[in-house]
Amino acid sequence: MRPTLVWFRLDLRLTDNPALSAAVRRGGPVIPVYIWAPEEEGAWPPGAASRWWLHHSLAALDARLRERGSRLILRRGPTLDTLRTLMTETGADAVYWNRRYEPALIARDKVIQATLPSKSFNSALLFEPWEFKPYRVFTPFWKACLARGVPATVQPRARPPAPARWPASVKLESLELLPRLDWAKGFDWKPGEAGAQKLLRRFNARRYTTDRDRPDLAGTSRLSPHLHFGEISPRQIWNALAKNADQSGWGYLRQLGWREFAHHLLYHFPHTTDEPLRPEFARFPWSKTHTGWREWTRGETGFPLVDAGMRELWTTGWMHNRVRMVVASFLVKDLLIPWQEGARWFWDTLVDADLANNTLGWQWTAGCGA
Ligand SMILES: Cc1cc2nc3c(=O)[nH]c(=O)nc-3n(C[C@H](O)[C@H](O)[C@H](O)COP(=O)(O)OP(=O)(O)OC[C@H]3O[C@@H](n4cnc5c(N)ncnc54)[C@H](O)[C@@H]3O)c2cc1C
Incomplete structure (x- = not known):
């Protein structure tokens, strides 16, 4: 063979x-x-x-x-x-x-x-996007997913047989993925499959619905970068948690539904990375001067929660979901700076930057999306 x-x-x-x-x-x-x-x-x-x-x-x-x-x-x-x-x-x-x-x-x-x-x-997904009609509202979408039954069978760890001779490989360093200035020194993450499994084991799904709204607690799973890079699959998470899930556990699994929804939206409405899903927002009168942009990116707006979130993002490459909503609302609704600008900033600074989830998050916060 x-x-x-x-x-x-x-x-x-x-x-x-x-x-x-x-x-x-x-x-x-x-x-x-x-x-x-x-x-x-x-x-x-x-x-x-x-x-x-x-x-x-x-x-x-x-x-x-x-x-x-x-x-x-x-x-x-x-x-x-x-x-x-x-x-x-x-x-x-x-x-x-x-x-x-x-x-x-x-x-x-x-x-x-x-x-x-x-x-x-x-x-990467529980269901392929083309298996569903294009939904614009989450709840009916998620009901349709659950009605099909989530496929939670997980394939065992593979042991790929080696060839007699390996082809040449370039060195990882030659891809120049690491920053020249070490701004990532505050990143406290363990990229890779083992890091993802460790977070999953440590995660307490039973406290999720009470703790997830508290940015001062480590109450969410922090699996987003691992999910984005495919170091863990949504099926593995489903398989680990669904069997014994209480109401809080189901609340957590529903978040995988939002991730799924975001990917289905991106598939059915690919223009939404740059344009609003609701076309009536295309001519929104945004600020022409972008006053406050620099302060927003640096966490120097003078609004403590916004500044804490933006500094956390810069220091750790991550931000709590509720704080993402706050800083995004501030940019779009107070500074009147287009959501696309904020989405670009997140794209560059988040370790979990994900085209589907980021687009959904920004459009949802701006009120022009699903
Ligand atoms: C403006 C804005 C931008 C965002 N950009 C991104 C992004 O680039 N990448 C990203 O992964 N998430 C993004 N999100 C969604 C959400 O904030 C993060 O997925 C979540 O904070 C990651 O932390 P966690 O893994 O601890 O989440 P948990 O609460 O533990 O959730 C588990 C998983 O469910 C998924 N999930 C949770 N909430 C959402 C959501 N609202 N939409 C889609 N999937 C979700 C994520 O994959 C997450 O890892 C954004 C949200 C907003 C409001």
Whole structure:
């Protein structure tokens, strides 16, 4: 059997990774590959905080693969050419990957799918967006999901068989994902699958509905960057919590529903990354001067909660959901600065920057979205 390339993207884990498991089941050697090609992500290449996370997550994935006699091959794009070259170099006759839902990547992946022998899988969502009609309101959407039954079966950790000879890999450092000035020194995160599992084990779902509204408590799971980078799947979380969930636990699982909703919205309404879902807001009379923008970004507005949130974001790469709502409302409704500007700032500074969730969060706060 000839080798299979497994093209890793936002699925940086070995457990419950459908593309990887399918490649192992196919038989023959498996070659795990990551290709850095930010220019293919359209107007939304990963921001600075995401790049920091990605660097450490790729290192963690490589270490985990090496524990199992495998390794992660790193290359630079263009992706199609790189995959073709790798197929020639290794004799691989198929490429497997897990799907992404950002508009620019859907377009790119369609071309690759039409050109190379390949198979794609769902690793990031509970349901594929095209299985549902386009919903604009969360509650009926979530009811429709629950009525179908959430597929919570988790695939076991894969052990990919190594090829006789490994193709060359560029060094992780050569991708230059880490910042030149070390502004990330305050980041207290453990990117990678093990870090995600540790947070899941520590998380107390029984206190979620009482503690989640308190930004002064660590009452939420903080799994958002791990979910974004696919170091843990929503199915794994569902599988771990749904069996014994009380009302609070279901309140938590409902948040996975919001994540799901955001991805479905992005799929059905791809223009909403830059334009309001409700078209009547397209001509909103925003401030022309953007007065207060600099103070907002630096946490120097004079409003303590806004400033605390913006400084937390800068220092840790993360902000509590309720505080995200407050700072976003302040920017849009007090300073009258377009939500798109705030979304861009979050995109660059959040370690969990996610095109679907960020777009939903900003449009929802601005009142022009779902
Ligand atoms: C203006 C604004 C921008 C946002 N930008 C992002 C972003 O770029 N990336 C991101 O992951 N989330 C974003 N959110 C949603 C939410 O604030 C974060 O997902 C949450 O704070 C992450 O912390 P947690 O993992 O502890 O969440 P928990 O409360 O533990 O929730 C568990 C998971 O559910 C998902 N989730 C929770 N709330 C939401 C929500 N409102 N919408 C979609 N998914 C949700 C996340 O994946 C989260 O990790 C944004 C919200 C707002 C108001």
